[in-house]
Amino acid sequence: MQGLDPRRFGLMCAAAALLTGATVAGCATQIQGVATPNAAEASAYRNAASSSSAAATSSQIAAARDQAVTDNCNPFAGTTAVGVSKYNEFVDAHDSNAPDYDAKRDAAVTALDDAANQVEGGVNAAGTNLPEDLKAKLLEYVKAARDLSQATRAMTYTSPVGPLNDASRRVNDARNVVRDTCPG
Secondary structure (H helix, E strand, O other): OOOOOHHHHHHHHHHHHHHHHHHHHHHOOOOOOOOOOOHHHHHHHHHHHHHHHHHHHHHHHHHHHHHHHHHHHOOHHHHHHHHHHHHHHHHHHHHOOOOOHHHHHHHHHHHHHHHHHHHHHHHHHHHHHOOHHHHHHHHHHHHHHHHHHHHHHOOOOOOOOHHHHHHHHHHHHHHHHHHHHOOO
């Protein structure tokens, strides 16, 4: 019994494959024309891609806004509390004609100026990410704190307290507006 010659068998398989391929290719029909995209589907795809990009951008803007609000609101109460505390110490020293009146006045001025500078620095650092209404309220506090600092700096034992009290009310009002506006 004679076995199959592998070379001859491989050659026969290759010839059969070529013959089958030529037969199938010869039976196929060619489609005439030019390939063009489906305009409606292409437009829908572009709109979907654009919407997805816009949503991602919108999400990034919202995240930056939320971060700016957090960065300005979270430290606000603590930052401004120091100024309030030092100012109240000054008022007590003024009311009691305390010997450390000048030192208390100067400490209040410094604390109010520092608070105003820190709040203003946070607003500037946030840039356009901070919502305009909150930005305006924070800057109103800055102005009021600087006005109170100036009124405090000008105080002596014999100065009228009306302007100081007015400036103090404006700081308290501005501080409360910001705290009411900030979330949480």
